[in-house]
């Protein structure tokens with residue numbers, strides 16, 4: 001499902017209004033969707049609407065009137081003077097036939113539900129003064145909160161908290177999700193997210209051409225590889241994982257097994273000779289080859305069937321690792337660079353980016369976590385609150401010429417062409433040692449099958465997150481690969497692929 005920035009959403013509103021639907025009709029639908037959600041959340045008891053001065057407050061007035069019409073006990077607390085409301089919000093307030101309460105935290109009382117209609121997409125500065133105090137009081141009240149469009153205080157486009165934010169149990173947003181419903185910290189304030197249809201036609205997206213999507217199967221359905229009846233293992237690609245030295249071979253084995261499970265027809269572990277015995281003893285379907293240096297690695301890659309590589313897990317931070325990376329890039333192999341392969345270029349990544357950009361048709365994915373990201377992209381600041389994770393990853397993809405995947409609970413994947421996905425399906429117990437190694441292997445498994453980098457990374461991240469949910473709490477990295485077949489089966493069912 002496409003995700004719209006607040007600017008793109010404004011455009012969707014404007015295009016719809018220009019096509020003949022009055023803005024107030026959109027507000028009526030929005031308010032009614034909020035009322036519907038409120039009825040579902042609490043079957044009885046009083047409801048308090050906290051309304052701001054903009055259209056978010058307008059939605060709140062419509063919801064209040066609708067709930068009152070359905071016999072619910074409702075009160076409205078308004079941030080400003082009622083006569084100072086303008087436009088559609090003023091119109092919506094006219095539909096509320098009762099008094100409004102002054103903007104005083106005491107007025108909240110102890111209702112069954114609070115509807116937060118203070119700020120939505122129009123929040124444009126940090127929250128201070130009375131609204132700040134009210135947000136604190138809403139959060140301290142202990143009553144479930146239904147947020148209109150966004151929890152007040154959350155920046156819709158970046159997901160940042162602007163001073164303070166309402167903690168909602170549920171958020172009703174309109175037409176499409178906004179980045180803040182997926183990116184942290186915003187997502188944590190939203191609770192469950194409901195997307196309501198308010199009469200905006202999907203065709204407006206043809207004009208807006210959004211570049212961001214939630215990382216869901218529909219985003220890559222048509223890139224998902226399915227083994228062919230007349231296929232054979234070489235038709236499914238051959239992935240190579242570079243192993244670390246004797247003391248750190250486990251990470252590469254995790255990646256290798258994951259690549260095989262993800263569907264690569266064959267997987268070879270390129271192992272230092274002195275670690276051969278340990279690797280061979282721990283592997284069965286994955287093959288092992290002795291590779292001590294970049295020259296031997298280049299010889300191995302002389303076999304063109306070996307079409308995708310993983311370098312980084314357990315590889316060691318060194319010039320040797322850099323040389324392996326350059327060897328794979330010169331050999332034009334699809335490539336996942338993770339962990340030590342990224343850190344080996346810390347502070348001086350330009351040669352790496354040049355080599356990536358010089359290659360043609362080669363699919364390269366960089367998979368940093370938040371610690372590794374600044375080592376390659378120090379000036380694409382981690383800290384600026386105005387710069388979202390989406391923007392940072394997009395800038396990194398453009399800079400490097402590779403698909404960049406920045407890990408976390410809200411993993412963002414961006415392509416140099418501007419497309420991006422945000423994942424929200426990974427459970428917190430996925431944060432466990434070795435999980436990242438498995439992810440790099442899964443992605444390489446899809447690259448080996450001929451999937452392009454952006455889609456391979458998106459498929460990999462989604463399946464990785466689903467595998468963690470499938471395995472459940474108590475997960476260790478080894479489990480992820482073992483539950484992948486169950487995730488494949490669900491996906492085959494969803495896509496209607498016979499097996």
Ligand SMILES: NC(=O)C1=CN([C@@H]2O[C@H](COP(=O)(O)OP(=O)(O)OC[C@H]3O[C@@H](n4cnc5c(N)ncnc54)[C@H](O)[C@@H]3O)[C@@H](O)[C@H]2O)[C@@H](O)CC1
Pocket residue numbers: 010013023024026027028030052053054055056057058059118119120121122123124125126127128131148149150174198
């Ligand atoms: N036609 C439309 O555009 C529609 C808009 N809708 C609603 O309209 C909302 C956006 O409405 P608006 O653009 O009026 O914006 P908001 O209602 O989110 O807030 C804007 C108002 O808050 C003030 N403000 C912003 N930050 C502040 C801060 N930190 N402290 C104090 N005041 C602050 C602004 O000066 C402005 O007066 C959406 O979130 C959605 O709920 C829906 O009704 C659907 C249709």
Ligand SMILES: Nc1ncnc2c1ncn2[C@@H]1O[C@H](COP(=O)(O)OP(=O)(O)O)[C@@H](O)[C@H]1O
Pocket residue numbers: 339369407408409411426427428429430431432433434435436437438439464
């Ligand atoms: N809070 C979280 N919720 C869900 N997934 C998370 C969370 N924190 C990290 N992850 C995921 O866990 C994995 C950890 O990978 P990484 O940091 O590379 O660990 P390692 O190097 O130990 O394998 C990544 O896929 C990341 O997206």
Ligand SMILES: [K+]
Pocket residue numbers: 056116117118119120147148149150151152
């Ligand atoms: K709100």
